[in-house]
Amino acid sequence: MQDQQTRASNQLSVLSALVGKEGLEKTEPKYTDVTFGRVLKLEIRGVQMEVHHRGPAHTPGDSFVWLPQSRVFFAGDIVYSEQLPTLAT
Numbered sequence: 001m002q003d004q005q006t007r008a009s010n011q012l013s014v015l016s017a018l019v020g021k022e023g024l025e026k027t028e029p030k031y032t033d034v035t036f037g038r039v040l041k042l043e044i045r046g047v048q049m050e051v052h053h054r055g056p057a058h059t060p061g062d063s064f065v066w067l068p069q070s071r072v073f074f075a076g077d078i079v080y081s082e083q084l085p086t087l088a089t
Contacts, residue, residue, distance in 0.1 A: 003060050004031045 008029040016024050034040070040051040053063045057078045065074040 004029070007059070 008031075012024060012027070012029070015027075036051070036053070038053055042049050042051070047067065048069055050066045050068065051063050052066060053061065056062065058076075062076070062078050064076065064078055066072075067074075
């Protein structure tokens with residue numbers, strides 16, 4: 001959460017430059033209230049999911065989500081097309 005709080009001001013400044021101050025009028029940063037080690041397993045409405053943290057990537061807390069039942073992987077900006085991801089194993 002500390003990293004999120006540290007980055008919030010800069011991220012809002014960048015967004016403001018993109019969408020204007022009016023576009024961010026009611027925008028407030030929201031920070032996580034859940035922390036975990038390497039894997040957080042959840043089930044929401046019968047859907048099993050795993051949130052994995054393998055070490056810093058784009059930011060220190062970058063994680064990816066794996067849905068084992070449907071074999072779907074959400075990587076966000078950890079994985080880039082035609083580039084090597086920065087993941088510690």
